[in-house]
Amino acid sequence: SVCGRPRDRQSTPPTMAGSAGAAAAESEEYERGYGAGPQGMREVTLCKGFTFNPVVSIGAAVMLWAFVITVSVDQEGSMENFGEWKTWVTKTFTWLYIGSQDYWLLFLVPLCYYYGHVKLGGDDEKPEYSDMSYFCMVFCAGVAIGLIFYGASEPLWHMLSGTGANRYNNNGYSNDNQMAQDAINVTLFHWGLQAWVVYALTAVSMGFLSYRKGLPLCFRTTLAPLFGKATWGWFGDAIDIVTIVTIVAGLCTSLGLGAKQIVAGLQRLEVLDSDLDEKGLTNAATWAIVIITGCATLSVISGLNYGIKTLSQTAFILGNFLLCTVFFLDAPWYLLNVMVQSLGYHFQHFIEIGFFTDAFAQLMPGEGQPNDGKGADPSWMDWWTIFYWGWWIAWAPFVGTFLARISRGR
Numbered sequence: 001s002v003c004g005r006p007r008d009r010q011s012t013p014p015t016m017a018g019s020a021g022a023a024a025a026e027s028e029e030y031e032r033g034y035g036a037g038p039q040g041m042r043e044v045t046l047c048k049g050f051t052f053n054p055v056v057s058i059g060a061a062v063m064l065w066a067f068v069i070t071v072s073v074d075q076e077g078s079m080e081n082f083g084e085w086k087t088w089v090t091k092t093f094t095w096l097y098i099g100s101q102d103y104w105l106l107f108l109v110p111l112c113y114y115y116g117h118v119k120l121g122g123d124d125e126k127p128e129y130s131d132m133s134y135f136c137m138v139f140c141a142g143v144a145i146g147l148i149f150y151g152a153s154e155p156l157w158h159m160l161s162g163t164g165a166n167r168y169n170n171n172g173y174s175n176d177n178q179m180a181q182d183a184i185n186v187t188l189f190h191w192g193l194q195a196w197v198v199y200a201l202t203a204v205s206m207g208f209l210s211y212r213k214g215l216p217l218c219f220r221t222t223l224a225p226l227f228g229k230a231t232w233g234w235f236g237d238a239i240d241i242v243t244i245v246t247i248v249a250g251l252c253t254s255l256g257l258g259a260k261q262i263v264a265g266l267q268r269l270e271v272l273d274s275d276l277d278e279k280g281l282t283n284a285a286t287w288a289i290v291i292i293t294g295c296a297t298l299s300v301i302s303g304l305n306y307g308i309k310t311l312s313q314t315a316f317i318l319g320n321f322l323l324c325t326v327f328f329l330d331a332p333w334y335l336l337n338v339m340v341q342s343l344g345y346h347f348q349h350f351i352e353i354g355f356f357t358d359a360f361a362q363l364m365p366g367e368g369q370p371n372d373g374k375g376a377d378p379s380w381m382d383w384w385t386i387f388y389w390g391w392w393i394a395w396a397p398f399v400g401t402f403l404a405r406i407s408r409g410r
Contacts, residue, residue, distance in 0.1 A: 033229060104201050111204070135316075151187065158186045165377045166380050167358065170373075172374045188346045198393055202400025207407050246394045247395075253395075255292065258292065
């Protein structure tokens with residue numbers, strides 16, 4: 001379900017009763033729609049109490065199946081078209097992607113400074129989850145397997161010009177040590193504050209409006225202060241349809257990359273043949289997706305307090321075990337030096353890299369592209385930064401909703 005219902009009054013703990021009443025009273029400042037669902041949204045109830053929004057459910061299903069059928073019928077043509085569209089987006093809107101991420105970050109910093117004391121819930125409400133459980137769920141929802149894989153491999157890609165020339169590895173004067181430092185810096189940039197800012201913005205907006213204003217816990221709620229009553233009608237339904245489609249897009253990206261990582265790891269460990277053809281790799285990745293989906297389904301069925309929390313804690317513990325293994329079996333003092341140095345280097349160059357758009361590097365021959373062959377490949381921004389920013393933004397409704405759900409009382 002995209003939207004969450006307000007908690008039943010009988011199941012509300014005594015300490016939350018006052019805050020629930022206050023939230024209900026504050027929700028009156030927003031006009032209701034004409035439906036039977038929360039805040040007047042459309043809602044249909046089937047047998048055994050199964051409720052859903054027919055417009056959102058059917059609309060999202062039609063869009064997703066239309067996409068699946070299109071790419072299945074013409075795989076090569078679809079890949080070519082999507083590649084061209086993605087390149088056009090990068091060439092046309094790099095400034096918007098880069099500038100908006102920086103703006104959101106600059107917006108959240110003073111917001112936290114001036115209003116960080118405001119709870120996502122009643123003033124006397126306690127957090128629903130311990131700090132450790134909360135951090136495990138936040139970490140696994142936000143990065144998880146992607147960081148495990150790309151945290152090690154991405155700096156190598158950025159350091160070697162043969163895997164894609166960028167403004168650091170192809171500047172003509174940096175030695176290997178400097179290129180290694182810049183490669184780590186780019187990786188920290190892609191997985192650092194700018195990556196988390198879209199999740200935080202969504203979570204804070206949804207959590208505040210839901211727990212402090214009594215509005216439904218769904219993505220359309222974030223636009224209620226701007227569009228008022230229209231949020232609960234056709235306009236809001238369109239928002240939720242797009243939300244579901246983008247969530248599935250982000251999920252497919254994460255699941256597809258995760259499956260490829262697992263298959264590559266199994267080949268490395270010689271569990272799978274290293275010379276598998278394309279069909280064999282596809283079959284192996286498909287089985288990996290089936291197993292991952294099965295585990296995730298069991299986790300969801302078990303509920304947030306048992307399945308998802310336990311799975312997050314287990315994944316976090318295993319991740320830390322891997323971290324400690326690498327740390328202590330390698331050269332700990334060298335790794336500590338690299339960590340401290342890279343953190344300081346990232347802070348030093350944060351403004352520069354945060355606003356850099358590869359404006360000159362994206363020029364094509366005849367448009368002003370350098371003639372010396374130095375600098376970034378015209379497609380590097382399309383391959384990396386813009387891909388990441390689009391991935392994080394597509395993932396934001398899902399991760400933001402989840403973070404808002406587990407952040408009550410914080």
